[in-house]
Amino acid sequence: MKKLFLAPLVLFFLLLFAFNSNVFAYTDGLLQNQSIYYGKDISSSEGSTGKWTDNDEATSLPLTVSSMAWYTFQGTTTIDSLKIKSNSSLLVTFYNENNEVISTYTHNSSTTSVENLPAQVANVHTVAFKNTASTGMTIYELDVFNNNIVPNIPSAPTQLTALANASSVDLTWQTGPASSTYSVKRSTSPEGPYDTIKSGIKLLSYSDLTVTPGKKYYYVVSGVNVTGESINSNEANVFVYYPGLLRGKTIHLGTSLGDTSAADVIKWTDGIDATSSPLAAYLNGWYEFNDSVTVKGLELKTNGSLDITFYDSSKNQIGSYKYSFKNGDLGKLITLDAPIENVKYILFNNKTIGMTVYEFDVLNTLDFDQNPSEPNPEPEPQPEPSGDRAILTITMITGLEKEYDLSIEEIDAFLDWYDAKENGTGSAKFGFDKHSNNKGPFSKRTDYVIFDKILTFEVSEYTAE
Structure with missing residues (x-):
C-alpha cells in the first residue's frame, strides 16, 4: 500500500517541477505582468499583450519584421539590466519623456541569462524592443530591472x-560604454592642457557658446559615472570664423568675372562648417565690393586647392594667392604676405577638378577685437559688470544648452516672460542682448529663445567684483 501511495506523490512532484521549469525565474522585474504594446513605432500601437511578461516561457507571440514592442512608465525610471528570451536578436532602445533616444543596446538571441547594460540608463520613460532581422521572430519573455x-x-x-557656427561650436560624439554623463574639455593648443568647460552632460552633443571668432580650438570629451571618469576621447579641432568682408554676402558663379549664368551661393559665407556647396572645375566664384577694400587675410575651408585673384575697379589683376589643400586641413586663417589695396573684385576657382567649398571670406584686419569693415577703429569701452549677476543655463528640447551671463534685472525679465507665457499670455520668444559679445559690423545682436523649445533652465547667482 505504501508503494502505491508513493508513486502518485512522486509523479505529482515531477509534474510540478516540469511546470515550474517554464517560469522565467527572475523577481522584481519592472515589466512583470504588464501589458506590452506592439506596432511599427512607439507612436502607433497595433495592440497589446501580456504573454511576453507573464513569467512563463511556454507562452509566446510573434513580432513581425521592423515592428517593435514597448512599455511606457508612468514617470521615469533607471534601468541597469535586462533578461530576454527570443529566437532572434532585438534592438533595445531607451527614450526619455520627450521621446528622444537616450541609449540603445543590442540583445543577442543566444543569451537567455540576465544581461547587465554597459551603464545604467537614467530618466527612462519608454523602453522598446525592435525586430531588426529580415524575417519575423518569436518573443517568449522579456523584462528589465533596476538592481543598482x-x-x-x-x-x-x-x-x-x-x-563651427557663426558664433559657436557644435560637438557630437559616440557613447562611451558605462558613461552616465559627459564632460567637455577645451584647449587653444593641440593635445592640451585642457580646461573643463561643461560637465554633467547627459546627451551625446553640446554647443560651446563661449568661443572667440578668429581662434582655433581643440576639444576632447570624457565619460563619467559613480565609479570614476574615463580617459579622454579623440581630439577634435575647429577654427571659428571671424565675420569678414564677405560674411552673409551672396557669391556669384560664372565662367568668368562678371558672369552670373550659374546659381548664386550664400552657403560659403555664413560662417557655418556644416553648410557647403560644390564648385565645378569650369566655374568661378566671384564678388564685387561696393567700395574698394584692403585685404590682409583669408578664411576658408575646402576639400581642394584654390586659385584666388584680386582685381581693381578697372578689372585689372592686382594680386593673387594660391591655396594648396593638404589632407586633414580644416577651416583656417591665412595671412597674406602683404596687404592688397584697392580690391574691387575677388575671384576664386579650381581649374583642374570639381570640389566642395564650406567657407570663404576675406579680412581687412587681423586684429580680431576690431570691426572688419572699418580699418583699426578705436574700440568702444564696455561697461564693467556691476551689482549682482547670474549665469542662466537653458536646456532646449533638442539637448542644446545655451548659457548667458546676465544682470539680475535681465534674469527677472526672463522669469517674468516665462511665467506669463506659461499662463498663456505674452510673446512666444524672448531676446537676450549680446552686450560685449557683439562682434562684427553690427549695431546690436540679439539671441532669441522660443518658449515651447525650452526643456529646463537653471539660474546660478554670483556677485561681480
Whole structure:
C-alpha cells in the first residue's frame, strides 16, 4: 500500500517541477505582468499583450519584421539590466519623456541569462524592443530591472567631431560604454592642457557658446559615472570664423568675372562648417565690393586647392594667392604676405577638378577685437559688470544648452516672460542682448529663445567684483 501511495506523490512532484521549469525565474522585474504594446513605432500601437511578461516561457507571440514592442512608465525610471528570451536578436532602445533616444543596446538571441547594460540608463520613460532581422521572430519573455549594479569605469567616448557656427561650436560624439554623463574639455593648443568647460552632460552633443571668432580650438570629451571618469576621447579641432568682408554676402558663379549664368551661393559665407556647396572645375566664384577694400587675410575651408585673384575697379589683376589643400586641413586663417589695396573684385576657382567649398571670406584686419569693415577703429569701452549677476543655463528640447551671463534685472525679465507665457499670455520668444559679445559690423545682436523649445533652465547667482 505504501508503494502505491508513493508513486502518485512522486509523479505529482515531477509534474510540478516540469511546470515550474517554464517560469522565467527572475523577481522584481519592472515589466512583470504588464501589458506590452506592439506596432511599427512607439507612436502607433497595433495592440497589446501580456504573454511576453507573464513569467512563463511556454507562452509566446510573434513580432513581425521592423515592428517593435514597448512599455511606457508612468514617470521615469533607471534601468541597469535586462533578461530576454527570443529566437532572434532585438534592438533595445531607451527614450526619455520627450521621446528622444537616450541609449540603445543590442540583445543577442543566444543569451537567455540576465544581461547587465554597459551603464545604467537614467530618466527612462519608454523602453522598446525592435525586430531588426529580415524575417519575423518569436518573443517568449522579456523584462528589465533596476538592481543598482555598480558600473565599471567608463570607456572613452569615440568619434568626437567639432563644427563651427557663426558664433559657436557644435560637438557630437559616440557613447562611451558605462558613461552616465559627459564632460567637455577645451584647449587653444593641440593635445592640451585642457580646461573643463561643461560637465554633467547627459546627451551625446553640446554647443560651446563661449568661443572667440578668429581662434582655433581643440576639444576632447570624457565619460563619467559613480565609479570614476574615463580617459579622454579623440581630439577634435575647429577654427571659428571671424565675420569678414564677405560674411552673409551672396557669391556669384560664372565662367568668368562678371558672369552670373550659374546659381548664386550664400552657403560659403555664413560662417557655418556644416553648410557647403560644390564648385565645378569650369566655374568661378566671384564678388564685387561696393567700395574698394584692403585685404590682409583669408578664411576658408575646402576639400581642394584654390586659385584666388584680386582685381581693381578697372578689372585689372592686382594680386593673387594660391591655396594648396593638404589632407586633414580644416577651416583656417591665412595671412597674406602683404596687404592688397584697392580690391574691387575677388575671384576664386579650381581649374583642374570639381570640389566642395564650406567657407570663404576675406579680412581687412587681423586684429580680431576690431570691426572688419572699418580699418583699426578705436574700440568702444564696455561697461564693467556691476551689482549682482547670474549665469542662466537653458536646456532646449533638442539637448542644446545655451548659457548667458546676465544682470539680475535681465534674469527677472526672463522669469517674468516665462511665467506669463506659461499662463498663456505674452510673446512666444524672448531676446537676450549680446552686450560685449557683439562682434562684427553690427549695431546690436540679439539671441532669441522660443518658449515651447525650452526643456529646463537653471539660474546660478554670483556677485561681480
